[in-house]
Amino acid sequence: MDESTDTKDAPMADVKRSHSNVVGHVVDDSDYGADSELRRLLSTRHLTMIALGSSIGMGLWLGSGTSLTNGGPAAIFLGYLLSGSMIWAVSHSIGEMAVMYPIPSAFVQWTGKFVDPAAAFALGWAYWFSYCITIANELQGVVTVLSFWTDAVPTAAWITIFLVVIVAINVGAVSIFGEVEVVASAIKFGWIFVVIISMIVISAGGAPTGDAIGFRYWNSTGGFTNGFKGFLSVLPTCIFAMSGSENSGLVAAETANPRKSVPRAVGSIWVRLSLFYILGSLMVTITVSPEDPNLFGGSGTNASPFVIAYRNAGLDPLAHIMNAVIFISVLSTGSISGYGGSRTTMGLAQLGMAPKIFLHADKVGRPWAGLIATLVLGGGLAYLNVSNSGATVFGWFSNLTSLFTLFGWGMICLSHIRMRHAWKIQGRSPTDLPWKSWTYPYAAWWGFGWCIVLLVVEFYLAVWPLGDSPSAKGFFSNYVSVVAILVFYLGARCYYRGPWWRDASLIDLDAGRRFYKQDVEKVGEKPMVKRLVGGIFS
Secondary structure (H helix, E strand, C coil), X not given: CCCCCCXXXXXXXXXXXXXXXXXXXXXXXXXXXXXXXXXXXXXXXXXXXXXXXXXXXXXXXXXXXXXXXHHCHHHHHHHHHHHHHXXXXXXXXXXXHHHHCCCCCCHHHHHHHHCCHHHHHHHHHHHHHHHHHHHHHHHHHHHHXXXXXXXXXXXXXXXXXHHHHHHHHHHCCHHHHHHHHHHHHHXXXXXXXXXXXXXXXXXXXXXXXXXXXXXXXXXXXXXXXXXXXXXXXHHHHHHHHHCCCCXXXXXHHHECCHHHHXXXXXXXXXXXXXXXXXXXXXXXXXXXXCCCCCECCCCCCCECHHHHHHHHCCCHHHHHHHHHHHHHXXXXXXXXXXXXXXXXXXXXXXXXXXXXXXXXXXXXXXXHHHHHHHHHHHHHHHHHHHHCCHXXXXXXXXXXXXXXXXXXXXXXXHHHXXXXXXXXXXXXXXXXXXCCCCCCCHHHHXXXXXXXXXXXXXXXXXXXXXXXXXXXXXXXXXXXXXXXXXXXXXXXXXXXXXXXXXXXXXXXXXXXXXXXXXXXXXXXXXXXXXXXXXXXHC
């Protein structure tokens, strides 16, 4: 039975923006956006596939080349292990909160509810700009990928053509967007199996070239090309590659039954981490030399280390297929960023932190104001690529995005910690949660702690960059996003004033919450609840 019709765990139907909660008082669904103009048209299949494929784009397929050059094989492998453990922790925090509070901008509104309004303001606008940057970066990725086949088409023309494609995907109904992402994710997920098997064969000497590689490149470099500093320089790209996984929290607001869909998506995280990133990066390190001139930013046109591996092995057909898969991946990630940006502006508007025009969606759930703002700015930034090299623009944008991502992941984990703290001091039991993560509190603290550590690491790299002399220009080009976050935060603090933290004892844990039949049945002694449930599920 589809989750939208299963009444055992189904979400309680909207009752004209109000319902009874399990403690017997009326809650307005408009609080924190529980009841928005978005349509709940996505299923478990959509959410799971979007969670699996949303972050597989330019960062992994192309950025791995820069990382391999700067850090070496061991650095890129360890970088993905660390960032993978972080997003695994973040995803469990998202899962527990998204089941209970499936709201349009998810972690932005959770931050406002459990942490502080000023932090939510800074996070929301930083993340919205990050989505715009990602659109621009993925369009640059499209140009880089297509240069593998031809350089005859001007960069501006490619950007325009595929910006129109991203716009078309986003202006369709949300169900169309969901189906497009399911197909793209299925292609990415299926191809990674081919990559792993074929590259093991290449490394073993089974390719047409007949050259057994083994761990030659690990041995020749000692695993690291620029020592510990080279390893640190890889981390921003690894974080950038995994940014987007948190979009599953946004999609929950348009899912028919988050109680079923979200835990399944969270449960699939280990598949994505192990197959796409950890094993995928390992395959690159055993088949491509860190000194290959064709790596992204080098003198060649192959760009992707995966494509280079196939061409060096004499497997040109697989190189062409790999490039086509990269093209689909990059375009898919760009379209998801349009979706995420428009939902973030809606959540900000529900918090009173953006113009009210962003509150509204049409009858099929398209938030037009947010879509237009996100796609116009993202598309405009993409044209920076016309007068700069792809590797240069990628470096700018990935540094900006990785810092915004660290801030977002940190706030997700902190919101989870604060939510559980409020739940405890208000006398509620963890067994009353609609879905409980077995990783709490260790995973939440792990993710939050590493976000702080890596912000310090990126400060170090901004002051003392790899292969360059310290300069004010270099510092601000690499760390300007943290400066922007601080400006947003301190400005919002001056506006909102009040305590630095939400008082956990005063947080309304039922405002903005989606209730499920099973939860309400636990309070059978409340006649009002009995009548409401009977009316909804009769």
